[in-house]
Amino acid sequence: MGNNILIGTSGWSYEEWVGSFYPKGLTNKDYLLYYSMIFYTNEINTTFYNTPSLGVVKNWVEKTPEDFLFSVKLPKVITHEKKLNIDNCSEDLHYFLGVMKPLIASKKLLAFLIQLPPSFKKDKHFVNLKDFIENWPSDPNKEGYNLVIEFRHKSWMEDDVFNYLKRKSLTYCAVIEPLLPPRMDITNPRFFYIRFHGYGEKIWFNYFFKEKEIKKWATSIREAVQKSDKIGIYFNNHFSGYATKNSLMLMKELNLKPRNSPEKISVLNIKKKTGTYLKGQTGLDKFLK
Numbered sequence: 001m002g003n004n005i006l007i008g009t010s011g012w013s014y015e016e017w018v019g020s021f022y023p024k025g026l027t028n029k030d031y032l033l034y035y036s037m038i039f040y041t042n043e044i045n046t047t048f049y050n051t052p053s054l055g056v057v058k059n060w061v062e063k064t065p066e067d068f069l070f071s072v073k074l075p076k077v078i079t080h081e082k083k084l085n086i087d088n089c090s091e092d093l094h095y096f097l098g099v100m101k102p103l104i105a106s107k108k109l110l111a112f113l114i115q116l117p118p119s120f121k122k123d124k125h126f127v128n129l130k131d132f133i134e135n136w137p138s139d140p141n142k143e144g145y146n147l148v149i150e151f152r153h154k155s156w157m158e159d160d161v162f163n164y165l166k167r168k169s170l171t172y173c174a175v176i177e178p179l180l181p182p183r184m185d186i187t188n189p190r191f192f193y194i195r196f197h198g199y200g201e202k203i204w205f206n207y208f209f210k211e212k213e214i215k216k217w218a219t220s221i222r223e224a225v226q227k228s229d230k231i232g233i234y235f236n237n238h239f240s241g242y243a244t245k246n247s248l249m250l251m252k253e254l255n256l257k258p259r260n261s262p263e264k265i266s267v268l269n270i271k272k273k274t275g276t277y278l279k280g281q282t283g284l285d286k287f288l289k
Contacts, residue, residue, distance in 0.1 A: 004229060005221070006041040006069060006110070007251050009243035010195070010236035013046070020241030023267050030274045036064040037265050038258045039247065041110060043071040043195075043234040048115070051075055051096050061106045063274070065259070069110040070103055071148070071193075071232055080117040083125060084132040094137060104143050110232055111146040111193065113173065122155040133168055141169075146191040148173050154180060162187055176217070177204055184220055192228040194221070196246065198237035206239040209246045218253040 012035040013028060026034060075096055082089040103109040140147055149165060150173035165172050165187035172187040177197035186192050198207030224231060235243035251258060271277035
């Protein structure tokens with residue numbers, strides 16, 4: 001297994017993770033570097049709400065190790081508001097991809113996640129998806145990233161949809177959630193993608209996967225490894241730091257090691273690298289862990 005299975009969380013900038021994952025004393029500016037000293041990948045969710053500045057994207061590249069990989073969610077203005085209508089969202093898409101160029105150029109982009117809204121149904125919107133893919137402005141293969149499709153409505157769970165994904169080398173996003181069945185269809189042999197949302201009663205993401213569940217999904221993942229070159233797995237159950245705990249649990253179950261064990265990371269060194277260290281903080285680690 002090893003390098004072909006990448007496990008991480010959806011996002012990293014959660015204040016509620018302080019104490020359960022981030023040591024006390026770290027600031028928001030320190031989070032990404034600390035996170036990337038443990039994990040090898042992250043799924044960026046903030047891009048769904050707003051396209052960041054070019055400077056922010058460059059900062060993601062500069063703050064992470066050379067072999068760190070990002071998956072990036074497309075903005076909702078494209079997927080949810082304009083529903084992939086290429087006539088309406090082409091300008092938004094070109095602008096977004098332009099801002100993402102530092103990730104592409106640095107080879108740190110693993111995938112773009114195209115999450116369809118729950119209102120997006122096969123009978124009405126399949127043509128939208130096809131037109132959108134046909135008019136994608138660049139060649140993902142040449143630029144070294146993958147396109148991932150996440151469905152949110154059961155009408156898409158049909159053979160002709162999965163056959164289309166296979167023909168276009170699009171990656172089906174397997175979802176672990178209450179709404180859709182946990183299908184593990186590999187439509188792109190180069191890359192498979194899984195999102196663990198959770199089964200929270202009121203909010204899906206407020207859910208902790210128990211060890212028994214992790215073992216169960218590890219079995220499915222071992223089978224998928226035999227059929228795909230690389231797998232990206234992201235835990236979106238960010239409440240109370242559940243995502244980081246479950247990510248590490250799954251890594252252990254699959255005999256994968258984090259980049260560093262959390263207890264071996266120096267808070268002081270993190271703050272020096274990010275520029276948030278102030279003189280007089282020598283020995284900080286003793287008090288903040």
